Amino acid sequence: MTGLGVQGLRAQLGSRDVLHGVDFAVRPGEMLGLVGPNGSGKTTALRCCYRAVSATAGAVVVGGVNVADLARRQLARTVGAVPQEPQSSAGVTVRASVSLGRIPHHGWFERDSAADREIVERCLQQVGLAELAGRDVQALSGGERQRVAIARALTQQPRVLLLDEPTNHLDLRHQLILMELLRDLAAGGLALVVTMHDLRLAVQYCDTLAVMQHGRVITAGPPPDVLDDTVLGEVFGIRAVVRSGPRRSMDILGLADG
Template structure:
């Protein structure tokens, strides 16, 4: 399946009297990795839920290859979009391989068994997140980080044209964060991902959308978006932004308002 063309067009989302997202538009062209960044409560997760059709917009549309997702049959949507969400209920009394195999369900009829192609895709998905050695283990006995990697493998096995991920690096150690985001870069899919780590977002994303209080505060390539002024306005922090000497990506360093030098026991040096 080819990568999808995603367009979010003037989407507004509400929860009762509270407005979660207001008049947000964004685009992710086929094969791009597009990042959503912003402080907690800025609307990132809500916007992602609208993209994978867990929330219905009060206004605006989500378009996949020009078609409103609300017009897509559920089975076709499941074949096109895969999502990895935060705090996913995932107490499966299954082996890791069985959990990852669930990603193949949208491509099968009821009671169809795994084919050789399914087995190959499941194996590739596990390898992509360094979880091949977990295949025979019980999912409900894994650590939080291991579970996260398996759930991402399940989404990869689905072979989506659009992959939506909400803080996928949560619970992962540094090595697996880098390996996961590197794997996303190599996918033949469009990727929309919410990230807290601005340096990871700067290196792995083609473009960033910065959300603040449910609205787009800035959008563009990371080098244009991640500026000290924007970080002060959106996050309320002092930051320095330099070009990393090896990666050439923006590198953000936050400056504490009241720094404590090392070795002072948590007190400012005299």
């Protein structure tokens, strides 16, 4: 497996068992949507993948290597993560914030090389932030900050990119722009995992879905196969029509019990 493989992942938060054996896999060039109701364990599973949460059992494997065995810098060069609420310090420009992603490649005390700077400019362009590069990050909208976090993760040049609800702060147009960007990144060979609540976007853009419920992945596969009436009704509590074909789509009809 040259992409990301998650096997039998278990995790505790406080004294609660939150993950009870999570399995999913994503190949390079693919985007997997991790979906499920509130509290099903999506964020925790993602955080285990970049070691923000320590798994109590199981493995996260990238290119045949268990991420638990990687030094911090190697981990950052292997797995890029965009958390739900990216943090930023006052007085830091967009460009400087994005440049932080190069540290795993050269260490804290070395200056960026010309090659580093070129990568930063390319990533700023990729997420549409080139014109805001000199702006203080604190003076950006939520959606713009989200794009700063994505650009920073891209400058790490990881093999796997994990994004926790990346469309949260975005207007409809920017949601589509972001999902198209993620598709382009997958086409460039990245393996992507994206947690999301909008099943319509997930159906339209993800190659595969892994559906979480009560700390487990209960089903995984192509969206039209996975989101059948039973899963839509019993896991998500809705009625919907999922259309397959080259332009997949989903119409929400209402509540399962409505």
